[in-house]
Amino acid sequence: MDRWLNKLEAEAGDDPRRVRHWKDCRSTALGKTGFAKYFGKDDVNTITPNRIDQFILFKKANSSAENLKPTTVKRNIVLLNVVLKFAHADRLLTFLPTMPKVRTKDNPRPWFEHAEYQRLHNAARDKAKAAKNIGDSEAADYWDELSDFIIFMVGSFLRPGEWPELKHKHVKIVTSDPPYLELDVIKSKTTQRKSVTMQTALSAYKRIVKRNKRSPEAYVFKPTYLNRQTARERMADAFEALLDDLGMKEDVYGRKRSTYSLRHTSLMLRFIKGDNVDILALAKNAGTSVDQLERFYLNRINVADKIVSIQSLRRGAARRY
Incomplete structure (x- = not known):
C-alpha cells in the first residue's frame, strides 16, 4: 500500500491535478472505512x-451516511483493484481476484439548449458593448473574452481543465472548406491529443487574436495570469456571474451548471444538429470514449429531433421497405 501511494506521489510531482488524485487515493485507501483499514497488514493473497x-x-455498516452511494463503493473497488494489480506486477500476488460489480446510476450532465447558448454569449457581448459606450475598455475586453470563451468552448469540445494550458502555438488555422482550428491539447484528462473544432471556434479565435495579437508563447485565454489555476478560477467566476445575472445557474431539473456544461453542450449539439455523426471519430476528437457518449449523451437525445435521420432510406430503397 505504502509503495503504491509513494509511487503516485512521485508521479504527481508539481502537477495540481495529479496531486489532487494522489490525495484522493490516499484518503480513500487510508480512511476509517477504507480498504487499508479493513485488510490491515494481511497478506494480499488472502484477499x-x-x-x-x-x-x-x-x-x-460503518458509514456515517444512511445510504452509502454506489459511486463511493465503486471508487473503493476500483482503487483496490489498482492496488492488487500493482502487487501482482511486483509478484507479491499470485492471482488477481474477481472484483464485484457495483451498479451505479448515471447522472445526466447539465447543458444549454441552443437558444440558451446563444443567449449566453450574446449577453456577454452586450455587456462588452455597454462598457465600450462609456469608455471602459478594460471591462469591454473582459466581457468580449467571456463571450468568445463560451463560443470557443462549445465549438472545440474542450474540458475546463484543458483550455488553461492552450497557447497560440498550440492552435493551427486550417483553411479548408469549411475552415477550422486544429488544437494540440497538451493537458488532458485522458491523453494528449490533436482535436479539430467547429467553424464557430475559428471565428471566436480570430477575434481573440485581433484583441491580444498572436504571440506563440502567450495563452489564448486569460493571458496575463501566469498561474493557470487562478486563470481557470477567474474564468469560472466570470461565467457563473453571467449565469446568475441571467437566471441560468440551474437547468430545468435543478442541476447546477458550470463551465463544464459548455463541453456537454458541444457534444449534445453535435448529436442534435449533426447529420450522421461518426461517434467513434467524435469520441476520439473529444478525448472520451464511445461508451461515455452513449451513457451520458446519446440516451438523452429526443428521437423527435432525429426523425429525418430515423426515416431516411438509401436511394432506391423506399419501394422495398
Whole structure:
C-alpha cells in the first residue's frame, strides 16, 4: 500500500491535478472505512472475492451516511483493484481476484439548449458593448473574452481543465472548406491529443487574436495570469456571474451548471444538429470514449429531433421497405 501511494506521489510531482488524485487515493485507501483499514497488514493473497464482499458490508455498516452511494463503493473497488494489480506486477500476488460489480446510476450532465447558448454569449457581448459606450475598455475586453470563451468552448469540445494550458502555438488555422482550428491539447484528462473544432471556434479565435495579437508563447485565454489555476478560477467566476445575472445557474431539473456544461453542450449539439455523426471519430476528437457518449449523451437525445435521420432510406430503397 505504502509503495503504491509513494509511487503516485512521485508521479504527481508539481502537477495540481495529479496531486489532487494522489490525495484522493490516499484518503480513500487510508480512511476509517477504507480498504487499508479493513485488510490491515494481511497478506494480499488472502484477499478473495468473498473477503472483498465482506469489505463492502463493513464499509456500509460503518458509514456515517444512511445510504452509502454506489459511486463511493465503486471508487473503493476500483482503487483496490489498482492496488492488487500493482502487487501482482511486483509478484507479491499470485492471482488477481474477481472484483464485484457495483451498479451505479448515471447522472445526466447539465447543458444549454441552443437558444440558451446563444443567449449566453450574446449577453456577454452586450455587456462588452455597454462598457465600450462609456469608455471602459478594460471591462469591454473582459466581457468580449467571456463571450468568445463560451463560443470557443462549445465549438472545440474542450474540458475546463484543458483550455488553461492552450497557447497560440498550440492552435493551427486550417483553411479548408469549411475552415477550422486544429488544437494540440497538451493537458488532458485522458491523453494528449490533436482535436479539430467547429467553424464557430475559428471565428471566436480570430477575434481573440485581433484583441491580444498572436504571440506563440502567450495563452489564448486569460493571458496575463501566469498561474493557470487562478486563470481557470477567474474564468469560472466570470461565467457563473453571467449565469446568475441571467437566471441560468440551474437547468430545468435543478442541476447546477458550470463551465463544464459548455463541453456537454458541444457534444449534445453535435448529436442534435449533426447529420450522421461518426461517434467513434467524435469520441476520439473529444478525448472520451464511445461508451461515455452513449451513457451520458446519446440516451438523452429526443428521437423527435432525429426523425429525418430515423426515416431516411438509401436511394432506391423506399419501394422495398
